[in-house]
Amino acid sequence: MDPAAHSLTLSLIGGGFVAAALHTALPTxxxxxxxxxxxxxxxxxxxxxxxxxxxxxxxxxxxxxGLVIIAAGLAIDHWITGLLPYLAGGALLGMGGWYLWRYSRRPARGVGAQAVAAERTTGHGHAAAFWGLIVMLAVSPGEVLLPLYLGAANAGVPALLALTVAFWAGATLGMVVLTGFAWAGSTALKLERLARYEGLILGLALIGLGLVVLFHPH
Incomplete structure:
Protein backbone atom coordinates (compact mmCIF):
# COMPACT_ATOMS: atom_id res chain seq x y z
CA MET A 1 0.00 0.00 0.00
CA ASP A 2 1.44 3.35 -1.05
CA PRO A 3 1.80 6.11 1.58
CA ALA A 4 -1.14 8.12 0.24
CA ALA A 5 -3.48 5.13 0.37
CA HIS A 6 -2.19 4.18 3.81
CA SER A 7 -2.85 7.70 5.09
CA LEU A 8 -6.36 7.63 3.62
CA THR A 9 -7.08 4.29 5.28
CA LEU A 10 -5.90 5.54 8.67
CA SER A 11 -8.04 8.64 8.25
CA LEU A 12 -11.08 6.49 7.45
CA ILE A 13 -10.48 4.27 10.48
CA GLY A 14 -10.05 7.23 12.80
CA GLY A 15 -13.04 8.95 11.28
CA GLY A 16 -15.04 5.75 11.65
CA PHE A 17 -14.34 5.62 15.38
CA VAL A 18 -15.36 9.25 15.89
CA ALA A 19 -18.42 8.96 13.64
CA ALA A 20 -19.62 5.82 15.41
CA ALA A 21 -19.23 7.44 18.82
CA LEU A 22 -21.07 10.59 17.73
CA HIS A 23 -23.75 8.52 16.00
CA THR A 24 -24.73 7.02 19.35
CA ALA A 25 -25.88 10.44 20.56
CA LEU A 26 -29.21 9.63 18.88
CA PRO A 27 -31.72 8.88 21.68
CA THR A 28 -32.58 5.50 20.13
CA GLY A 66 -21.54 -2.29 4.16
CA LEU A 67 -20.01 -5.43 2.69
CA VAL A 68 -23.22 -6.20 0.80
CA ILE A 69 -23.18 -2.72 -0.70
CA ILE A 70 -19.57 -3.14 -1.76
CA ALA A 71 -20.27 -6.55 -3.29
CA ALA A 72 -23.55 -5.72 -5.01
CA GLY A 73 -22.88 -2.11 -6.00
CA LEU A 74 -24.34 1.23 -5.09
CA ALA A 75 -27.76 0.44 -6.58
CA ILE A 76 -28.72 -1.64 -3.55
CA ASP A 77 -27.73 1.11 -1.14
CA HIS A 78 -30.93 3.10 -1.60
CA TRP A 79 -33.12 0.04 -1.08
CA ILE A 80 -31.39 -1.17 2.09
CA THR A 81 -31.05 2.18 3.80
CA GLY A 82 -34.68 2.93 2.99
CA LEU A 83 -36.04 -0.32 4.45
CA LEU A 84 -34.14 -0.97 7.65
CA PRO A 85 -35.13 2.22 9.51
CA TYR A 86 -38.73 1.04 9.22
CA LEU A 87 -37.78 -2.31 10.72
CA ALA A 88 -36.10 -0.52 13.64
CA GLY A 89 -39.13 1.70 14.12
CA GLY A 90 -41.38 -1.34 13.96
CA ALA A 91 -39.30 -3.06 16.64
CA LEU A 92 -39.69 -0.03 18.92
CA LEU A 93 -43.44 0.07 18.31
CA GLY A 94 -43.67 -3.67 19.00
CA MET A 95 -41.78 -3.39 22.29
CA GLY A 96 -43.87 -0.39 23.31
CA GLY A 97 -47.08 -2.26 22.51
CA TRP A 98 -45.87 -5.26 24.50
CA TYR A 99 -45.27 -3.11 27.60
CA LEU A 100 -48.68 -1.44 27.22
CA TRP A 101 -50.31 -4.87 26.91
CA ARG A 102 -48.48 -6.11 30.01
CA TYR A 103 -49.47 -2.97 31.91
CA SER A 104 -53.13 -3.41 30.91
CA ARG A 105 -53.15 -6.93 32.39
CA ARG A 106 -51.96 -5.81 35.82
CA PRO A 107 -54.62 -5.49 38.56
CA ALA A 108 -55.93 -1.95 38.72
CA ARG A 109 -55.68 -1.85 42.51
CA GLY A 110 -53.74 -3.54 45.26
CA VAL A 111 -50.48 -3.74 43.42
CA GLY A 112 -47.86 -3.46 46.09
CA ALA A 113 -44.09 -3.44 46.03
CA GLN A 114 -43.93 -7.24 46.09
CA ALA A 115 -46.12 -7.55 43.00
CA VAL A 116 -44.03 -4.99 41.13
CA ALA A 117 -40.84 -6.79 42.14
CA ALA A 118 -42.29 -10.14 41.03
CA GLU A 119 -43.21 -8.66 37.66
CA ARG A 120 -39.74 -7.25 37.23
CA THR A 121 -37.93 -10.47 38.04
CA THR A 122 -39.80 -12.69 35.58
CA GLY A 123 -37.14 -14.55 33.61
CA HIS A 124 -39.07 -14.56 30.35
CA GLY A 125 -39.70 -10.81 30.68
CA HIS A 126 -35.98 -10.16 31.15
CA ALA A 127 -35.06 -12.26 28.12
CA ALA A 128 -37.71 -10.66 25.92
CA ALA A 129 -36.63 -7.15 26.95
CA PHE A 130 -32.92 -7.92 26.47
CA TRP A 131 -33.31 -9.50 23.05
CA GLY A 132 -35.80 -6.86 22.00
CA LEU A 133 -33.16 -4.20 22.58
CA ILE A 134 -30.57 -6.22 20.67
CA VAL A 135 -32.87 -6.77 17.70
CA MET A 136 -33.90 -3.11 17.69
CA LEU A 137 -30.34 -2.05 16.85
CA ALA A 138 -29.41 -5.15 14.87
CA VAL A 139 -32.02 -4.26 12.23
CA SER A 140 -30.88 -0.63 12.21
CA PRO A 141 -27.32 -0.41 10.86
CA GLY A 142 -25.52 2.91 11.18
CA GLU A 143 -26.40 4.37 7.81
CA VAL A 144 -24.16 7.37 8.38
CA LEU A 145 -21.21 4.95 8.61
CA LEU A 146 -21.87 3.05 5.38
CA PRO A 147 -20.08 5.55 3.08
CA LEU A 148 -16.86 4.88 5.01
CA TYR A 149 -16.99 1.26 3.86
CA LEU A 150 -17.17 2.46 0.29
CA GLY A 151 -14.19 4.71 0.91
CA ALA A 152 -12.15 1.79 2.26
CA ALA A 153 -13.32 -0.73 -0.35
CA ASN A 154 -10.15 -0.49 -2.41
CA ALA A 155 -7.85 -0.80 0.61
CA GLY A 156 -8.45 -4.53 1.01
CA VAL A 157 -9.91 -6.86 3.62
CA PRO A 158 -7.54 -5.85 6.48
CA ALA A 159 -8.60 -2.23 6.16
CA LEU A 160 -12.28 -3.19 6.17
CA LEU A 161 -11.75 -5.32 9.28
CA ALA A 162 -9.90 -2.48 11.00
CA LEU A 163 -12.71 -0.08 10.09
CA THR A 164 -15.27 -2.50 11.54
CA VAL A 165 -13.29 -2.73 14.80
CA ALA A 166 -13.17 1.08 14.92
CA PHE A 167 -16.94 1.22 14.45
CA TRP A 168 -17.42 -1.32 17.24
CA ALA A 169 -15.11 0.52 19.65
CA GLY A 170 -16.71 3.90 18.95
CA ALA A 171 -20.27 2.59 19.17
CA THR A 172 -19.60 0.68 22.38
CA LEU A 173 -17.89 3.63 24.03
CA GLY A 174 -20.63 6.05 23.03
CA MET A 175 -23.56 3.82 23.97
CA VAL A 176 -22.11 2.70 27.30
CA VAL A 177 -21.08 6.22 28.35
CA LEU A 178 -24.37 7.85 27.35
CA THR A 179 -26.45 5.05 28.84
CA GLY A 180 -24.42 5.26 32.04
CA PHE A 181 -24.90 9.01 32.36
CA ALA A 182 -28.61 8.73 31.63
CA TRP A 183 -28.97 5.86 34.11
CA ALA A 184 -27.20 7.82 36.84
CA GLY A 185 -29.46 10.80 36.18
CA SER A 186 -32.64 8.72 36.31
CA THR A 187 -31.50 7.09 39.58
CA ALA A 188 -30.83 10.48 41.14
CA LEU A 189 -34.38 11.57 40.36
CA LYS A 190 -35.82 8.93 42.74
CA LEU A 191 -38.58 7.72 40.43
CA GLU A 192 -39.80 4.89 42.66
CA ARG A 193 -43.19 6.56 43.05
CA LEU A 194 -43.79 6.02 39.35
CA ALA A 195 -43.25 2.25 39.63
CA ARG A 196 -46.97 1.54 39.35
CA TYR A 197 -47.15 3.42 36.05
CA GLU A 198 -43.75 2.70 34.52
CA GLY A 199 -45.15 0.04 32.17
CA LEU A 200 -47.51 2.65 30.75
CA ILE A 201 -44.78 5.31 30.62
CA LEU A 202 -42.29 2.92 29.04
CA GLY A 203 -44.74 1.70 26.42
CA LEU A 204 -45.68 5.23 25.39
CA ALA A 205 -42.03 6.35 25.34
CA LEU A 206 -40.93 3.44 23.14
CA ILE A 207 -43.85 3.99 20.79
CA GLY A 208 -42.92 7.66 20.61
CA LEU A 209 -39.34 6.77 19.73
CA GLY A 210 -40.59 4.31 17.12
CA LEU A 211 -42.71 7.02 15.50
CA VAL A 212 -39.71 9.36 15.44
CA VAL A 213 -37.63 6.70 13.69
CA LEU A 214 -40.41 5.92 11.19
CA PHE A 215 -41.23 9.49 10.26
CA HIS A 216 -37.79 11.06 10.53
CA PRO A 217 -36.39 11.82 7.04
CA HIS A 218 -34.13 8.95 5.98
Missing amino acids: HWLPFVLVGRAQGWTGRQTLWAAAAAAFAHTLSTATV
Missing part, protein backbone atom coordinates in the same frame (compact mmCIF):
# COMPACT_ATOMS: atom_id res chain seq x y z
CA HIS A 29 -29.04 4.35 21.03
CA TRP A 30 -29.28 4.91 24.79
CA LEU A 31 -32.72 6.01 26.01
CA PRO A 32 -34.46 2.63 25.44
CA PHE A 33 -31.82 0.91 27.59
CA VAL A 34 -32.48 3.24 30.53
CA LEU A 35 -36.25 2.95 30.18
CA VAL A 36 -36.25 -0.83 29.79
CA GLY A 37 -33.59 -1.29 32.48
CA ARG A 38 -35.66 0.59 35.04
CA ALA A 39 -38.85 -1.21 34.04
CA GLN A 40 -37.18 -4.60 34.39
CA GLY A 41 -35.44 -3.72 37.66
CA TRP A 42 -31.99 -4.25 36.15
CA THR A 43 -28.90 -3.03 37.91
CA GLY A 44 -26.74 -0.39 36.29
CA ARG A 45 -24.23 -3.08 35.30
CA GLN A 46 -26.92 -5.20 33.63
CA THR A 47 -28.18 -2.18 31.72
CA LEU A 48 -24.69 -1.28 30.52
CA TRP A 49 -24.12 -4.88 29.49
CA ALA A 50 -27.26 -4.76 27.38
CA ALA A 51 -26.03 -1.53 25.77
CA ALA A 52 -22.64 -3.07 25.01
CA ALA A 53 -24.22 -6.20 23.51
CA ALA A 54 -26.51 -4.05 21.37
CA ALA A 55 -23.51 -2.02 20.21
CA PHE A 56 -21.90 -5.24 18.97
CA ALA A 57 -25.09 -6.23 17.13
CA HIS A 58 -25.35 -2.72 15.69
CA THR A 59 -21.76 -2.91 14.43
CA LEU A 60 -22.28 -6.39 12.99
CA SER A 61 -25.35 -5.31 11.02
CA THR A 62 -23.55 -2.18 9.80
CA ALA A 63 -20.58 -4.24 8.64
CA THR A 64 -22.85 -6.76 6.93
CA VAL A 65 -24.77 -4.10 5.03
Whole structure:
Protein backbone atom coordinates (compact mmCIF):
# COMPACT_ATOMS: atom_id res chain seq x y z
CA MET A 1 0.00 0.00 0.00
CA ASP A 2 1.44 3.35 -1.05
CA PRO A 3 1.80 6.11 1.58
CA ALA A 4 -1.14 8.12 0.24
CA ALA A 5 -3.48 5.13 0.37
CA HIS A 6 -2.19 4.18 3.81
CA SER A 7 -2.85 7.70 5.09
CA LEU A 8 -6.36 7.63 3.62
CA THR A 9 -7.08 4.29 5.28
CA LEU A 10 -5.90 5.54 8.67
CA SER A 11 -8.04 8.64 8.25
CA LEU A 12 -11.08 6.49 7.45
CA ILE A 13 -10.48 4.27 10.48
CA GLY A 14 -10.05 7.23 12.80
CA GLY A 15 -13.04 8.95 11.28
CA GLY A 16 -15.04 5.75 11.65
CA PHE A 17 -14.34 5.62 15.38
CA VAL A 18 -15.36 9.25 15.89
CA ALA A 19 -18.42 8.96 13.64
CA ALA A 20 -19.62 5.82 15.41
CA ALA A 21 -19.23 7.44 18.82
CA LEU A 22 -21.07 10.59 17.73
CA HIS A 23 -23.75 8.52 16.00
CA THR A 24 -24.73 7.02 19.35
CA ALA A 25 -25.88 10.44 20.56
CA LEU A 26 -29.21 9.63 18.88
CA PRO A 27 -31.72 8.88 21.68
CA THR A 28 -32.58 5.50 20.13
CA HIS A 29 -29.04 4.35 21.03
CA TRP A 30 -29.28 4.91 24.79
CA LEU A 31 -32.72 6.01 26.01
CA PRO A 32 -34.46 2.63 25.44
CA PHE A 33 -31.82 0.91 27.59
CA VAL A 34 -32.48 3.24 30.53
CA LEU A 35 -36.25 2.95 30.18
CA VAL A 36 -36.25 -0.83 29.79
CA GLY A 37 -33.59 -1.29 32.48
CA ARG A 38 -35.66 0.59 35.04
CA ALA A 39 -38.85 -1.21 34.04
CA GLN A 40 -37.18 -4.60 34.39
CA GLY A 41 -35.44 -3.72 37.66
CA TRP A 42 -31.99 -4.25 36.15
CA THR A 43 -28.90 -3.03 37.91
CA GLY A 44 -26.74 -0.39 36.29
CA ARG A 45 -24.23 -3.08 35.30
CA GLN A 46 -26.92 -5.20 33.63
CA THR A 47 -28.18 -2.18 31.72
CA LEU A 48 -24.69 -1.28 30.52
CA TRP A 49 -24.12 -4.88 29.49
CA ALA A 50 -27.26 -4.76 27.38
CA ALA A 51 -26.03 -1.53 25.77
CA ALA A 52 -22.64 -3.07 25.01
CA ALA A 53 -24.22 -6.20 23.51
CA ALA A 54 -26.51 -4.05 21.37
CA ALA A 55 -23.51 -2.02 20.21
CA PHE A 56 -21.90 -5.24 18.97
CA ALA A 57 -25.09 -6.23 17.13
CA HIS A 58 -25.35 -2.72 15.69
CA THR A 59 -21.76 -2.91 14.43
CA LEU A 60 -22.28 -6.39 12.99
CA SER A 61 -25.35 -5.31 11.02
CA THR A 62 -23.55 -2.18 9.80
CA ALA A 63 -20.58 -4.24 8.64
CA THR A 64 -22.85 -6.76 6.93
CA VAL A 65 -24.77 -4.10 5.03
CA GLY A 66 -21.54 -2.29 4.16
CA LEU A 67 -20.01 -5.43 2.69
CA VAL A 68 -23.22 -6.20 0.80
CA ILE A 69 -23.18 -2.72 -0.70
CA ILE A 70 -19.57 -3.14 -1.76
CA ALA A 71 -20.27 -6.55 -3.29
CA ALA A 72 -23.55 -5.72 -5.01
CA GLY A 73 -22.88 -2.11 -6.00
CA LEU A 74 -24.34 1.23 -5.09
CA ALA A 75 -27.76 0.44 -6.58
CA ILE A 76 -28.72 -1.64 -3.55
CA ASP A 77 -27.73 1.11 -1.14
CA HIS A 78 -30.93 3.10 -1.60
CA TRP A 79 -33.12 0.04 -1.08
CA ILE A 80 -31.39 -1.17 2.09
CA THR A 81 -31.05 2.18 3.80
CA GLY A 82 -34.68 2.93 2.99
CA LEU A 83 -36.04 -0.32 4.45
CA LEU A 84 -34.14 -0.97 7.65
CA PRO A 85 -35.13 2.22 9.51
CA TYR A 86 -38.73 1.04 9.22
CA LEU A 87 -37.78 -2.31 10.72
CA ALA A 88 -36.10 -0.52 13.64
CA GLY A 89 -39.13 1.70 14.12
CA GLY A 90 -41.38 -1.34 13.96
CA ALA A 91 -39.30 -3.06 16.64
CA LEU A 92 -39.69 -0.03 18.92
CA LEU A 93 -43.44 0.07 18.31
CA GLY A 94 -43.67 -3.67 19.00
CA MET A 95 -41.78 -3.39 22.29
CA GLY A 96 -43.87 -0.39 23.31
CA GLY A 97 -47.08 -2.26 22.51
CA TRP A 98 -45.87 -5.26 24.50
CA TYR A 99 -45.27 -3.11 27.60
CA LEU A 100 -48.68 -1.44 27.22
CA TRP A 101 -50.31 -4.87 26.91
CA ARG A 102 -48.48 -6.11 30.01
CA TYR A 103 -49.47 -2.97 31.91
CA SER A 104 -53.13 -3.41 30.91
CA ARG A 105 -53.15 -6.93 32.39
CA ARG A 106 -51.96 -5.81 35.82
CA PRO A 107 -54.62 -5.49 38.56
CA ALA A 108 -55.93 -1.95 38.72
CA ARG A 109 -55.68 -1.85 42.51
CA GLY A 110 -53.74 -3.54 45.26
CA VAL A 111 -50.48 -3.74 43.42
CA GLY A 112 -47.86 -3.46 46.09
CA ALA A 113 -44.09 -3.44 46.03
CA GLN A 114 -43.93 -7.24 46.09
CA ALA A 115 -46.12 -7.55 43.00
CA VAL A 116 -44.03 -4.99 41.13
CA ALA A 117 -40.84 -6.79 42.14
CA ALA A 118 -42.29 -10.14 41.03
CA GLU A 119 -43.21 -8.66 37.66
CA ARG A 120 -39.74 -7.25 37.23
CA THR A 121 -37.93 -10.47 38.04
CA THR A 122 -39.80 -12.69 35.58
CA GLY A 123 -37.14 -14.55 33.61
CA HIS A 124 -39.07 -14.56 30.35
CA GLY A 125 -39.70 -10.81 30.68
CA HIS A 126 -35.98 -10.16 31.15
CA ALA A 127 -35.06 -12.26 28.12
CA ALA A 128 -37.71 -10.66 25.92
CA ALA A 129 -36.63 -7.15 26.95
CA PHE A 130 -32.92 -7.92 26.47
CA TRP A 131 -33.31 -9.50 23.05
CA GLY A 132 -35.80 -6.86 22.00
CA LEU A 133 -33.16 -4.20 22.58
CA ILE A 134 -30.57 -6.22 20.67
CA VAL A 135 -32.87 -6.77 17.70
CA MET A 136 -33.90 -3.11 17.69
CA LEU A 137 -30.34 -2.05 16.85
CA ALA A 138 -29.41 -5.15 14.87
CA VAL A 139 -32.02 -4.26 12.23
CA SER A 140 -30.88 -0.63 12.21
CA PRO A 141 -27.32 -0.41 10.86
CA GLY A 142 -25.52 2.91 11.18
CA GLU A 143 -26.40 4.37 7.81
CA VAL A 144 -24.16 7.37 8.38
CA LEU A 145 -21.21 4.95 8.61
CA LEU A 146 -21.87 3.05 5.38
CA PRO A 147 -20.08 5.55 3.08
CA LEU A 148 -16.86 4.88 5.01
CA TYR A 149 -16.99 1.26 3.86
CA LEU A 150 -17.17 2.46 0.29
CA GLY A 151 -14.19 4.71 0.91
CA ALA A 152 -12.15 1.79 2.26
CA ALA A 153 -13.32 -0.73 -0.35
CA ASN A 154 -10.15 -0.49 -2.41
CA ALA A 155 -7.85 -0.80 0.61
CA GLY A 156 -8.45 -4.53 1.01
CA VAL A 157 -9.91 -6.86 3.62
CA PRO A 158 -7.54 -5.85 6.48
CA ALA A 159 -8.60 -2.23 6.16
CA LEU A 160 -12.28 -3.19 6.17
CA LEU A 161 -11.75 -5.32 9.28
CA ALA A 162 -9.90 -2.48 11.00
CA LEU A 163 -12.71 -0.08 10.09
CA THR A 164 -15.27 -2.50 11.54
CA VAL A 165 -13.29 -2.73 14.80
CA ALA A 166 -13.17 1.08 14.92
CA PHE A 167 -16.94 1.22 14.45
CA TRP A 168 -17.42 -1.32 17.24
CA ALA A 169 -15.11 0.52 19.65
CA GLY A 170 -16.71 3.90 18.95
CA ALA A 171 -20.27 2.59 19.17
CA THR A 172 -19.60 0.68 22.38
CA LEU A 173 -17.89 3.63 24.03
CA GLY A 174 -20.63 6.05 23.03
CA MET A 175 -23.56 3.82 23.97
CA VAL A 176 -22.11 2.70 27.30
CA VAL A 177 -21.08 6.22 28.35
CA LEU A 178 -24.37 7.85 27.35
CA THR A 179 -26.45 5.05 28.84
CA GLY A 180 -24.42 5.26 32.04
CA PHE A 181 -24.90 9.01 32.36
CA ALA A 182 -28.61 8.73 31.63
CA TRP A 183 -28.97 5.86 34.11
CA ALA A 184 -27.20 7.82 36.84
CA GLY A 185 -29.46 10.80 36.18
CA SER A 186 -32.64 8.72 36.31
CA THR A 187 -31.50 7.09 39.58
CA ALA A 188 -30.83 10.48 41.14
CA LEU A 189 -34.38 11.57 40.36
CA LYS A 190 -35.82 8.93 42.74
CA LEU A 191 -38.58 7.72 40.43
CA GLU A 192 -39.80 4.89 42.66
CA ARG A 193 -43.19 6.56 43.05
CA LEU A 194 -43.79 6.02 39.35
CA ALA A 195 -43.25 2.25 39.63
CA ARG A 196 -46.97 1.54 39.35
CA TYR A 197 -47.15 3.42 36.05
CA GLU A 198 -43.75 2.70 34.52
CA GLY A 199 -45.15 0.04 32.17
CA LEU A 200 -47.51 2.65 30.75
CA ILE A 201 -44.78 5.31 30.62
CA LEU A 202 -42.29 2.92 29.04
CA GLY A 203 -44.74 1.70 26.42
CA LEU A 204 -45.68 5.23 25.39
CA ALA A 205 -42.03 6.35 25.34
CA LEU A 206 -40.93 3.44 23.14
CA ILE A 207 -43.85 3.99 20.79
CA GLY A 208 -42.92 7.66 20.61
CA LEU A 209 -39.34 6.77 19.73
CA GLY A 210 -40.59 4.31 17.12
CA LEU A 211 -42.71 7.02 15.50
CA VAL A 212 -39.71 9.36 15.44
CA VAL A 213 -37.63 6.70 13.69
CA LEU A 214 -40.41 5.92 11.19
CA PHE A 215 -41.23 9.49 10.26
CA HIS A 216 -37.79 11.06 10.53
CA PRO A 217 -36.39 11.82 7.04
CA HIS A 218 -34.13 8.95 5.98
